Amino acid sequence: xxxxxxxxxxxxxxxxxxxxxxxxxxxxxxxxxxxxxxxxxxxxxxxxxxxxxxxxxxxxxxxxxxxxxxxxxxxxxxxxxxxxxxxxxxxxxxxxxxxxxxxxxxxxxxxxxxxxxxxxxxxxxxxxxxxxxxxxxxxxxxxxxxxxxxxxxxxxxxxxxxxxxxxxxxxxxxxxxxxxxxxxxxxxxxxxxxxxxxxxxxxxxxxx
Numbered sequence: 315x316x317x318x319x320x321x322x323x324x325x326x327x328x329x330x331x332x333x334x335x336x337x338x339x340x341x342x343x344x345x346x347x348x349x350x351x352x353x354x355x356x357x358x359x360x361x362x363x364x365x366x367x368x369x370x371x372x373x374x375x376x377x378x379x380x381x382x383x384x385x386x387x388x389x390x391x392x393x394x395x396x397x398x399x400x401x402x403x404x405x406x407x408x409x410x411x412x413x414x415x416x417x418x419x420x421x422x423x424x425x426x427x428x429x430x431x432x433x434x435x436x437x438x439x440x441x442x443x444x445x446x447x448x449x450x451x452x453x454x455x456x457x458x459x460x461x462x463x464x465x466x467x468x469x470x471x472x473x474x475x476x477x478x479x480x481x482x483x484x485x486x487x488x489x490x491x492x493x494x495x496x497x498x499x500x501x502x503x504x505x506x507x508x509x510x511x512x513x514x515x516x517x518x519x520x521x522x
Contacts (some may be wrong), residue, residue, distance in 0.1 A: 332357075333394030334387065335517075338365040338380050339401070343468035346400045346434050352473040353517040360394070360520055363387075373401050373409065377416050380425060391424035398513060403431035405451060405502050413500045429500045430508035435459050437510035438472055440486040441479040446493050448505050455506070480514065487511030 339346040347364050354362040365383045367376060380397050389395035403410050410431075417427055430436050433452035439445065442462040449455045460466050463475055476483070487508060494504040 333360040333396065333520075334389055335360050335362050335395070336365055336380060336383060336387075336389070336397040337362060338367055338376050338383075338397075338399055340371040340376070341367040341369075342371065345468050345470075348469070348471040349473050350400075350513075350517075352471070352477075353514075353521065357517070357521045373399075373412050373416060376401065377420070381422070384422070384425065389424075391422070395424060397422070397425035398428050399425070400428045400434065400510075400513075401430075402433040402452065403429055403500055403502065405432045405449070405505060407502050410500045410502050414498075417500075427500075428509045428513045430510060431500070431502065431505050434508065434510060435466075436506040436508045437483065437487070437514075438463070438466075438476060439506075440490075440508070440511070441476040441483040444486040444489055445506065446490065480518070484511045484515050 337347070337350060350362065351364075365379060367379060376399050380399055384395075384397055389397075401413060403413065413427060413429055420427075432449050433455055435452060435455045436449075439455060439459045439462070442459075445458075447458075449458070456466060456468075463472055466472065488511065490504075490507050494507055497503040499507065
């Protein structure tokens with residue numbers, strides 16, 4: 315009798331206590347992963363898992379890798395699982411078009427794209443000021459950011475420096491979205507702009 319009960323117990327699918335948030339980013343630097351790792355320590359409701367991008371970090375490869383890892387881990391949107399593809403547009407029209415195509419192609423609503431133009435550093439800059447200044451590339455953003463974080467480097471975690479201004483950054487990112495509301499997104503016409511504020515707000519809200 316005990317053996318039969320054990321089999322029945324094993325057959326029951328138990329709901330996980332924490333949702334899994336998969337995050338994949340371009341492999342050129344650790345900026346995004348270093349920053350986003352900090353939200354793991356604050357969370358009681360989710361686990362962040364970073365997906366290795368490998369040598370191919372074009373947007374289509376990142377998407378395919380994310381979808382494959384989602385299936386491999388058996389993740390389920392109904393369990394609260396989510397996937398985030400963090401990508402820089404680099405003020406590149408062709409790249410923007412590829413991102414837009416993949417967004418339309420994606421059939422899993424739990425997987426979303428977190429796009430920044432030109433680069434993710436725009437999110438850090440918004441902790442210190444609201445701006446609609448055009449940036450020709452990521453280096454131009456970093457030059458501006460170093461006025462506020464002189465020691466900034468692509469492989470340095472700046473979370474503690476920015477943490478006290480998170481609410482300001484979120485509001486500034488919303489203002490930029492409103493400023494470019496008449497332009498399509500993702501698009502090089504929106505420069506600067508970033509979806510990082512939406513991701514961070516969601517992480518903060520779900521950490522409770």
